[in-house]
Amino acid sequence: MKKVRLGVVGLGPRGRYVGKLYHAHPSCEVVALCDRFVTKAESMAAELGNPSIRLFADFEEMLATVPLDAVFIAAPPDIQVDMACHAMNKGVHVATEVPAAYTIEDCWKLVRTVERTGAKYLLSEQTRYWGFIRQWAEMVRSGELGPVLFAEGEYLHYAEWDYYIDARTGETFFGDPKPPAGREVEATWRNRRFLHPIYYLPHTLSPLLKIVGGRVTSVSCMGTRPASHYVSGAAARDVEVALMQTTEGTVIRAAAGFTSPSGPRRDTGYHWYQVKGASGAVEWARSKRDRPRMWLDQDADWREMDWKTDAGLAPGLSAETAHGSADGWPVDNFIRAVAEDAPLDMDVYAAVETAAPAILAAESSREGGVLKTVPNFRRRG
Ligand SMILES: NC(=O)c1ccc[n+]([C@@H]2O[C@H](COP(=O)([O-])OP(=O)(O)OC[C@H]3O[C@@H](n4cnc5c(N)ncnc54)[C@H](O)[C@@H]3O)[C@@H](O)[C@H]2O)c1
Structure with a gap:
């Protein structure tokens, strides 16, 4: 099966941790990392030991530059709706962290963007x-x-x-x-x-x-x-x-x-x-x-x-993950949804x-x- 080409944006503690779970998933390849402080992308790429990962300080530039199937967004949650909708409008599937949105208008924007584009959107609540x-x-x-x-x-x-x-x-x-x-x-x-x-x-x-x-x-x-x-x-x-x-x-x-x-x-x-x-x-x-x-x-x-x-090991991940192994499940669900059209849990x-x-x-x-x-x-x- 072709690997899902993933970009990760927002490399605070959560983005780094979950980004590494995506990196460990056998059906996913992390090909781009983005943080407004590009040094965070540099240090994470070094931790992943993959010098070919592309690094960005700007999310829109990442989307315009690297062919991606999907993005995982762990940027500040109150700015992630615009990022998610921008990605879906470019034909890229999206998983975000909780909470999904901070205004009712942004809730509708997410719903309408998914309905219009047919992109997959997952909330990674574990x-x-x-x-x-x-x-x-x-x-x-x-x-x-x-x-x-x-x-x-x-x-x-x-x-x-x-x-x-x-x-x-x-x-x-x-x-x-x-x-x-x-x-x-x-x-x-x-x-x-x-x-x-x-x-x-x-x-x-x-x-x-x-x-x-x-x-x-x-x-x-x-x-x-x-x-x-x-x-x-x-x-x-x-x-x-x-x-x-x-x-x-x-x-x-x-x-x-x-x-x-x-x-x-x-x-x-x-x-x-x-x-x-x-x-x-x-x-x-x-x-x-x-x-x-x-x-x-x-x-x-x-x-x-x-x-x-204990949530048990998520399919595809061979090691325990944080929060009683629950953290691996949205990762596996998103990758299978993108790669195999599996239904989204959230x-x-x-x-x-x-x-x-x-x-x-x-x-x-x-x-x-x-x-x-x-x-x-x-x-x-
Ligand atoms: N599911 C969970 O258990 C869980 C746990 C912790 C955090 N979270 C969620 O994860 C998300 C991130 O949490 P965190 O603690 O890592 O936050 P954080 O604020 O430490 O990290 C956010 C990162 O995004 C970067 N960023 C900010 N603006 C950006 C932009 N415009 N473009 C690119 N990068 C940008 C920041 O530089 C920072 O590195 C939040 O939505 C939070 O609610 C979920």
């Missing part, structure tokens, strides 16, 4: 491949839990974020939301977006919608004050909580936050979930010492379960069905919880 997420989805499909009434998820994650970047050198400044004195710096996408952490809801909605099915039809959201309690001087809401209703009648509650410390969960890091059906419930472990649990309506008490995050509709509720949740939070209706992107219009 926690939906975790072993227990697949098992819970199967339990719901088989009716074991009864109709799902309520599902909940959270992503509460604190780290020393890079709030500023020196636009000439690429040097990043971590941990301090005040710009460094005497330096000419730009705010990073994290600085721009953490005012509303609920923008990162797609990472949580992707596995939850895989379990409960359907799409979100309405959303309301509230958050803490727009000044972090923990990171002094940061214009960030420490937590935002969205309440959603789906086409299947399920109520979903999801929380996101990136500027206050949170206790880690067993194996899932900073992610946590529970699902309650009419005849049973499942719940992930609360702490590293706690265990996942299930309760079915005949049971006298909750049972501790041996569920795992196509453009599924992608915007996670982005749009997040965008409207941020809007709702700004307006004190006003209920928002989520458009149906599958209806042509």
